[in-house]
Amino acid sequence: MYEAIVFAASLRAKSPKFSGRLILAEPQAGALWRKDPTINSPEVRTLLMNLGAEIIPFENKHFGQAYPYGNKIEALGILPAGEPFVFFDTDTLITGELTDVPFDFNVPSASTRVTGTWPKEDLYWPGYAATWKSLYDKFGLDYDSSLDLNEPAEFWRRHLYFNAGFFYYKCPKIFGERFLEYALAIRDDRPDELVLQELDPWLDQVALPLVIHSLGGKRDALPNGFLDGKTSCHYRLLPLLYARESDHLVETLETVTAPNKIKKVLKEYEPMLRMIYQGRGQKARALFNQNDLPRREQAIRNTLKREGFWMR
Incomplete structure (x- = not known):
């Protein structure tokens, strides 16, 4: 909730032309949480609203405490259908005019400021190609067209992979339903090729490229230098922000x-x-x-x- 304040304050300060809605999705207490995940400070809530945030509640039906990263998947259900959206993690700073970013909302994409965190190499694993191809096959997607053939075989960058710190599309309902479908299918019935792979905390980032590819998106849909560049930064943790x-x-x-x-x-x-x-x-x-x-x-x-x- 404190990160959300910094995000909202930076949006107002650095993007004065932005006239869209700033929706802050708030998970509600329920059976899937051990503790109440709602904003527990009246001062925080008031400040966020004064900064123009609309705090909208949503119910966790599938993830919750067991996988809090699933919030970003389930929260898409509260957004208005048919309206373009950009999702940002709260640990993001807006550093430039957001309305200058040349979004094509018909072609979804996400952050490419990413390292090869998944899948993990293992002595007995089938390799990058077999691991990723098993997922594309599971959902009836064309694997070959997702590859960056400028990268060598069995190198992680050859495969479509994003950081889920931001993503966007023309409709949150379509994107969210596909994201939820794929994430649950991977969690509950993973291909044999994934048997040695950890999915916590990587499940959202495993499903995300499949969602984007299925909706006609690509890795270079957004020109370099805007998001995770001169217009925003997904800093993740304050010590890392100050260090680098x-x-x-x-x-x-x-x-x-x-x-x-x-x-x-x-x-x-x-x-x-x-x-x-x-x-x-x-x-x-x-x-x-x-x-x-x-x-x-x-x-x-x-x-x-x-x-x-x-x-x-």
Whole structure:
């Protein structure tokens, strides 16, 4: 809920031309949750609404506590059918004018700022091609047309794979129903080729490329440099933001969180209190040369943990 405040504040500050709806989907307490997942702070709720967010409840019928990443799948059901949408994870910062992004909502896509997190190589696994092809075959999709033939065989980038930090399409009902159908089918009846693969927390990212491909989408539908570029950043965790993102992004974060009405609420959340307002983020940033970062994210994480700057 605190990340949602930062997202909404950055949207208002950096995209003044945006006149669409900002819908914040709120999961409701129920049998699939051990604890109440709703916004438990009246101050947070009020601030979000003052920033123009429409807080709309939805019921978890399939995922919930067992797989909270499924929220993004089930939440699509509350969006108005037939209207173009862009989904963003809350741990996203808007850094430029969103209306300048040249979306073609007829051709869905998602974030390509991704590493090869799934499937995992294993001594006894059938390989990337057999693993992915089994999923395309399961849903009657053409596997060969999904491949990037500029990449070598048995390299993960040859296969359609996205980060689910953002995705978009012309209709949330169509996209959401397909996403739910595929995710549940993979979870409940996986192909034999996936028997050695973990699906938690990867299930949404396994199903997402299949959904996009089935709806006529592709990896390069959106020109490079906009989302997860000059217009937005899926930073994921504040220590990673400070360690590796641009000066403009850090400046945007600290500017949009500076007003007293926002600061007063965000200081309730310890990672934001310490990283943003007590200056620990800038100290963490000083550990790294942003023009020569370690190639692997794990190396960045290890340095932050070793120096006492890791928070989540």
